[in-house]
Amino acid sequence: MYTPEPDVCHELLGHVPLLADPTFAQFSQEIGMASLGAPDDWIDKLATLYWFTVEFGMCKEKNTYKAYGAGLLSSFGELQYCLTDKPEKRGFDPDKIASTKYPITEFQPVYYVADSFADAKDKVSQWAATIQRPFSVRYNPYTQSIEVLQRKSHVLTLARDIKSNFLFLPSLALSERYMDEAVRTLLFVIGEVATLVDALVKMK
Numbered sequence: 001m002y003t004p005e006p007d008v009c010h011e012l013l014g015h016v017p018l019l020a021d022p023t024f025a026q027f028s029q030e031i032g033m034a035s036l037g038a039p040d041d042w043i044d045k046l047a048t049l050y051w052f053t054v055e056f057g058m059c060k061e062k063n064t065y066k067a068y069g070a071g072l073l074s075s076f077g078e079l080q081y082c083l084t085d086k087p088e089k090r091g092f093d094p095d096k097i098a099s100t101k102y103p104i105t106e107f108q109p110v111y112y113v114a115d116s117f118a119d120a121k122d123k124v125s126q127w128a129a130t131i132q133r134p135f136s137v138r139y140n141p142y143t144q145s146i147e148v149l150q151r152k153s154h155v156l157t158l159a160r161d162i163k164s165n166f167l168f169l170p171s172l173a174l175s176e177r178y179m180d181e182a183v184r185t186l187l188f189v190i191g192e193v194a195t196l197v198d199a200l201v202k203m204k
């Protein structure tokens, strides 16, 4: 059961292991990035989405249900409960998730089940792209910082980074050992291109 009090077991057993998974870490970051510059009503929606995913998310693996939310992984009682038929399991739809009410101090009556982290991330990205914000933001992996794309120099830097990633891709894809990395890089570059286009439209 969730507690609003500080809980080191929840952080270490629930959140830390999942953040070691690159796809999940990107998914988690996607929600945080979506909140930057978002209107207040969208902040509430994103907080609800965070609750039903990072805290109480479930996903499918080979047709069986698995828990990945930190609130489940750090609670053996709710972890057992969520895998029973008692709670309702719904498909992953960010728009529906964002308007679902939830209890804080009791087991959840509803869980949203993602097909995979990658699928959940894609759906959240598409949904978050509809947020009206006055500027574009980007996570720069080279400086490990968030950049607000408001000036021409920011956009040019992003364009240069996209180009160098594109040039790097073929050498990754040549080796079967690095194929997963090549796919991750390609998806990252596609996301960067979308951010670049968004920034250019807003600067017009």
Ligand SMILES: [Fe+2]
Residues within 6 Å of the ligand: 010, 015, 055, 070, 071
């Ligand atoms: Fe948490």
